[in-house]
Amino acid sequence: xxxxxxxxxxxxxxxxxxxxxxxxxxxxxxxxxxxxxxxxxxxxxxxxxxxxxxxxxxxxxxxxxxxxxxxxxxxxxxxxxxxxxxxxxxxxxxxxxxxxxxxxxxxxxxxxxxxxxxxxxxxxxxxxxxxxxxxxxxxxxxxxxxxxxxxxxxxxxxxxxxxxxxxxxxxxxxxxxxxxxxxxxxxxxxxxxxxxxxxxxxxxxxxxxxxxxxxxxxxxxxxxxxxxxxxxxxxxxxxxxxxxxxxxxxxxxxxxxxxxxxxxxxxxxxxxxxxxxxxxxxxxxxxxx
Amino acid sequence: xxxxxxxxxxxxxxxxxxxxxxxxxxxxxxxxxxxxxxxxxxxxxxxxxxxxxxxxxxxxxxxxxxxxxxxxxxxxxxxxxxxxxxxxxxxxxxxxxxxxxxxxxxxxxxxxxxxxxxxxxxxxxxxxxxxxxxxxxxxxxxxxxxxxxxxxxxxxxxxxxxxxxxxxxxxxxxxxxxxxxxxxxxxxxxxxxxxxxxxxxxxxxxxxxxxxxxxxxxxxxxxxxxxxxxxxxxxxxxxxxxxxxxxxxxxxxxxxxxxxxxxxxxxxxxxxxxxxxxxxxxxxxxxxxxxxxxxxxxxxxxxxxxxxxxxxxxxxxxxxxxxxxxxxxxxxxxxxxxxxxxxxxxxxxxxxxxxxxxxxxxxxxxxxxxxxxxxxxxxxxxxxxxxxxxxx
Numbered sequence: 201x202x203x204x205x206x207x208x209x210x211x212x213x214x215x216x217x218x219x220x221x222x223x224x225x226x227x228x229x230x231x232x233x234x235x236x237x238x239x240x241x242x243x244x245x246x247x248x249x250x251x252x253x254x255x256x257x258x259x260x261x262x263x264x265x266x267x268x269x270x271x272x273x274x275x276x277x278x279x280x281x282x283x284x285x286x287x288x289x290x291x292x293x294x295x296x297x298x299x300x301x302x303x304x305x306x307x308x309x310x311x312x313x314x315x316x317x318x319x320x321x322x323x324x325x326x327x328x329x330x331x332x333x334x335x336x337x338x339x340x341x342x343x344x345x346x347x348x349x350x351x352x353x354x355x356x357x358x359x360x361x362x363x364x365x366x367x368x369x370x371x372x373x374x375x376x377x378x379x380x381x382x383x384x385x386x387x388x389x390x391x392x393x394x395x396x397x398x399x400x401x402x403x404x405x406x407x408x409x410x411x412x413x414x415x416x417x418x419x420x421x422x423x424x425x426x427x428x429x430x431x432x433x434x435x436x437x438x439x440x441x442x443x444x445x446x447x448x449x450x451x452x453x454x455x456x457x458x459x460x461x462x463x464x465x466x467x468x469x470x471x472x473x474x475x476x477x478x479x480x481x482x483x484x485x486x487x488x489x
Numbered sequence: 490x491x492x493x494x495x496x497x498x499x500x501x502x503x504x505x506x507x508x509x510x511x512x513x514x515x516x517x518x519x520x521x522x523x524x525x526x527x528x529x530x531x532x533x534x535x536x537x538x539x540x541x542x543x544x545x546x547x548x549x550x551x552x553x554x555x556x557x558x559x560x561x562x563x564x565x566x567x568x569x570x571x572x573x574x575x576x577x578x579x580x581x582x583x584x585x586x587x588x589x590x591x592x593x594x595x596x597x598x599x600x601x602x603x604x605x606x607x608x609x610x611x612x613x614x615x616x617x618x619x620x621x622x623x624x625x626x627x628x629x630x631x632x633x634x635x636x637x638x639x640x641x642x643x644x645x646x647x648x649x650x651x652x653x654x655x656x657x658x659x660x661x662x663x664x665x666x667x668x669x670x671x672x673x674x675x676x677x678x679x680x681x682x683x684x685x686x687x688x689x690x691x692x693x694x695x696x697x698x699x700x701x702x703x704x705x706x707x708x709x710x711x712x713x714x715x716x717x718x719x720x721x722x723x724x725x726x727x728x729x730x731x732x733x734x735x736x737x738x739x740x741x742x743x744x745x746x747x748x749x750x751x752x753x754x755x756x757x758x759x760x761x762x763x764x765x766x767x768x769x770x771x772x773x774x775x776x777x778x779x780x781x782x783x784x785x786x787x788x789x790x791x792x793x794x795x796x797x798x799x800x801x802x803x804x805x806x807x808x809x810x811x812x813x814x815x816x817x818x819x820x821x822x823x824x825x826x827x828x829x830x831x832x833x834x835x836x837x838x839x840x841x842x843x844x845x846x847x848x849x850x851x852x853x854x855x856x857x858x859x860x861x862x863x864x865x866x867x868x869x870x871x872x873x874x875x876x877x878x879x880x881x
Contacts, residue, residue, distance in 0.1 A: 265628065265659055268610045268635040268642075294606070298616045315662055315675055316585070316606075319560045325586035328620075339664050339673075344560055367664040368683075368702075370657050371630040372781045378689070378700060381783050387691070394687040394700055396669075403690060412781070415702075417668055 201431045203456055204259065204358065206441035208236040208449075213251060219450055220457020223257035223436065225290065231262040231274060233369065233411040236441045241277050248284040263292035263312065264411040265371065275299060282308065288333065297329050306330035310358070314338060314369070320351035332356055335438070338365055338475070342426060349433045356435035361423035362452055363440025364405065365475070368415035375408040405443050416443060420468075421475040422452075424461040491751060492716075493723040495551075495648065496740045500531075503736050504539045504550070509832035509873050510737045511744025514549035515539070516582060518729060521569055522554040522562065537576045549579035554592070555603035557661060557675035558585055566591055574598045582626065584661060593621040601626060601648065605661035605675070609635070611642035618645035626725065629655055630777050633712060637719045646722040651709035652739055652765075653727025655776060657683040657702050665702075684787075703787040708773035710761045713743070714750045734799035734818075737875055738768035741830065767877065768799075800827065803874040804861065812845075812863040813870050815855070821878055822854035829866075831874035838879060839866075 205221035207213065216224060226247045227235035239247060244260060251258035260281055266274060278289070278296070282305055290310045291297060300309045311317070311326060312335035323334050335358045336345055349357055379386035393403040394415070402418035420443060423430060430437060439452055448468060455461040465472070496512035498504040507515045517539055519531045531539070536552060543550035552573055556562060566588065573581060574597040581598050583589045584605035592598045600622045607628040608614060614625045624646035627636065640647060656663060663674050665682040672678035689700035707727070709716070716724065724747070726739055742764040749756055765773070774785045801815040813829075821827065823843050830836045844852045845863045855862045 265607050265630065266610050266613075267628075267631060268639040269632075271610055271612060293609075293613075294616070295610055295613045298612050313662075315557055315664065319558055319563060319587070321563065321587040322585070325590060325620075339667050340559060347560060367668050368658045369662045370702075371659060371777060372657065372704065372786065374657075374702060374786070377781065377783050377786050378697075378788070381786065381788050382697070390691050391693065392696075393690040393693075394702075395690065397686045397688060397698075400688070415665070 201434045202436045204436050204438045217256050219453040221453050224251050225259045225261050227261050231264050233264050234407045234414045245284045248286045257287040259288040259290050260286050261290040266293045266295040297331050301329045320348050323352050358436035360438040364416045364420045364443035366414045366416050371412040373408050374413040419473045422472045495723050495725045497729040499729045506733050506737050508546050510740040512740050516551040518553040522556050533572050540576050551580045552578045553582045555582050555584040555605050570595050599623045607659045611639045614643040614645050633778050640720050648723035649721045651724045655704045655707050657704045701787050705774035705787045706771045707776035712778050713746050735768045798878045800878050801876040803870050806869045813866040815862050817855040817860040820856050826879040827876050831871045
């Protein structure tokens, strides 16, 4: 299992690799949401070249919904960054998989839709698009996850297994619209969270950018309890970057790379939980858990 | 081109009402594979009955199978899809690629790609078309200009939401309900956590106490002429959990507007707005047809009172006695001013002169749910006409 890390600063590439990251992810200022380092097309190409020269693997993550008005710009971006030969394009909207297929580069595609790769047959259709890499959805339990992996041996599968996981992605610019409604100045650099009126124990981070608004889980996810299973089954393991200090992020990479995670949990345990790996969420109204 | 008006229905009575009040097609969900499992009364027998009602009127019936399934949800999938095909449903509305492939393999089922996958461009529309879908339900995040541009580049039928509740998130991408309540938003258990009230914090300090995520309900009256001219094939109304009165009123209003536009009659939008207000109990706005705007967001109160209260449904008319036979739905009493709307005719407003029980006893009020009562009415009235109280 390889570790995939998100780059927040172009000067930290060597450090991330030294800590144990196998692949570095760069994000776009047009087609990535909640990006920690949104880069223009030219800077993405430069980042690909720099990373490949290390040498190290490099992915570009494009995770917005693609609207009709985005298509021309997206195709130009893909055309030019593919010339720099990144090792993968991580995409959220299937549109990019279709375009990669038409461009003759389906092998670059890594389908990361967030919610849709939930069962053992979810990935079969990707074969028609000649896409062989995908990320399993974030809300299924461990037994289903293992079942999905074991039933799809021809796919190289990954998981977003650590960090702040989004649970909501809207096209609406909720923070700036709210400020506009209230007649207040919106500070885009401020850190925003919401809390349910009746439950002030959990705070949900919000990030607004050009693509809309994302809301994140109140606690960050860790996979330390199940990492040995993942190591045996997964091709790649993504460590998310949002809502983390640089030190915390580096320590997380080191913990997964070395297998020594006790210090990490001792320091950060209160901010983390193990998500739904052990917690079924099928509950419908009136059904017992 | 005359677009289809597509209405929701949570039970057989609502199927009939939707058709009678002007829907060309109705979509329903069964308990299996439906995002509104809680709203559904439909099993295979009642689906067959709904299909018979639709086809008897020369109309269509679609069945939603648009959850994001887990392994256990797929048990019995082949048999279920085969049964739907044998029932002659006109299409299944799907989001999961595996369910789409199974529906295609079974044959006899048209496939509509659900808005759950947020299809927002012509590349993806064409992909689904080439994969066997006859229709794509577009993402609700597209502007009118984007829909117009997309329409020119795809041959697949396009369906657009025009009215009703909107996910604040891109559909199918939200797990608020999963994380906050343990109920799976994408498998029929959405707790509508986006409609709760939230406090907003800024830089770890309390900031405001009235932040809301939710959007207003969509209302697209002013966009209908443009959407018709663009060539959208189907106009969809949301609301399988909505009341019979809501469905009748909303369907009837959009039916009139579409027909008026196609007949080149003068469009008075205020008239249609007033009609919708008679049944709508949530604030409505323009959605994202003009982009992400303040007017689309829900701030302040989440509820408003419909201007008129639904009090009864006509079961029949006694020609000899000149009395309407009414099934009570809400309290009303003699001398209340009421308005009768019917599937075909104009509304008629009058004061209820008296109310009698089925056995002929004069009543001081119709106070029992589903109680059958009679009121005097000089002119005959159709079954399924609705009686609503006019607010003073």
